[in-house]
Amino acid sequence: MDLDLRLVRYFVAVADELHFGRAAARLFISQPALSRQIRKLEDDIGVQLLVRDSRHVALTPRGERFLRQARHLLATAEQMLREPMTDRVRIAHVFELDTSRVVADAYLTKFPEVHLVESSMDSTRQLAALLGDQLDVAIIRVTARMKADHPAGWQHALLRLEPFWLVGRPDDPDRRSVSLHERQIEVFGDPPGSALYNAHGQYLSSLELHTGLSLRWLGNPGTFNNCHAGIARARDQAYLLEFDSYAQRYADKGIPIHHPEELQPVYPWSLAWREGHQPDTVLEFLRTAHEVARLRRWLHPERHDSAPLWVPPEDVSDTIALTP
Structure with a gap:
């Protein structure tokens, strides 16, 4: 059996959105056509990947495993089809929140010759895009679920509280x-x-x-x-x-x-990047981000008197000591 990469891409889009309508719009195909293609993929590999009814879509346990493998497969395929571009860095912003914007502006001031490709995505979609080699750097809140679902292939470091x-x-x-x-x-x-x-x-x-x-x-x-x-x-x-x-x-x-x-x-924003060799442009972006964080004291936020800093319990291990 030959695995059709087009169907794999369709499945990843549905898994990202957990909604056939949004995934179809993202892929520029009709929802019925997308449903047929997903059923064909399940028939080809002989397992059910998604549970869907009129109200929701969810991954089966086998679908969750297949999703991890699919991301790596698509990233490998993309790398085989193109030479890496070393004169660009691809990042994303979460709406108009300024952490990524401040870093981007500082980076372009230092390296105006680099082409910065910018998108808008929430944290979960940024991580998916990063692992799928659609972003070079993500600036996100790293959750316990992200680390459990993707235990390898990427690294992260706290940038801002x-x-x-x-x-x-x-x-x-x-x-x-x-x-x-x-x-x-x-x-x-x-x-x-x-x-x-x-x-x-x-x-x-x-x-x-x-x-x-x-x-x-x-x-x-x-x-x-x-x-x-x-x-x-x-x-x-x-x-x-x-x-x-x-x-x-x-x-x-x-x-x-x-x-x-x-x-x-305080909201813990982290830098995230793929494991392995990185172009100098990406390494300089990471260095610039850490320099901005140091100069702006992003890890030492202002607060009222002795009010203790707070993050969710799952974030504590990834942050500095939160003392009163």
Whole structure:
């Protein structure tokens, strides 16, 4: 039996999205055609890879193993078909959060001759793209699930602990800190059980469990302008828990931002790259990222008085000691 790489690519797209409609749009084919091709792949190899019904799609245990093998197969095939390009670096951004943007700008200042190819992906999709040789460097939150699903083939190092702020309403008084329990806490994130629940949502769920808060999930509008529009329309009194990247932009528009009093949540951003030999352009990108982190004190975030830094328990082993 000859394995059709086209069908393998189709399967990886469905496994990434866990949704036939989104995968079909990504592949520029119709959903019925994609379903037929996945069934053909399962028939060819004689095993069921996906469980699907009218409401959800999930990988079978054999499908999870096949996915790991498929990523390596496609990466090898791509490397065989092209010479590596040593004058470019491929990265991705998570919406308009500024960690990757700051590093990218610093890198291009030092190496303006390098072609920086930039995309937009969340953490999970970035890792998939990295392992599939579609990115050279990822800047992501590394989760326990990622490490369990992909125990080899990549490396990572902590880059930044990005603090969260509590964003008030435009007419709120300007206070340095407020309690997490003073008002309803809102978050721009897709809630558990939704099709778009991701590494960021898992972080928020862990915070919710740790603090006993009942967060109000607002979905994820992505860009700052969309987030700002949502806050501008709000009529009730609440605080928005927001990344420093966006919180400072709210402050620039005259909306008060406050440190949380009880604890300081920080989001652990890590650099990730494939194992093995790397072009000098990629090595210089990694060096630049670490230099930016040192100069900006990204591993020593600002907080209110003695409020302890907090990350989810699964992230502790990958971060520096979080002391009060």
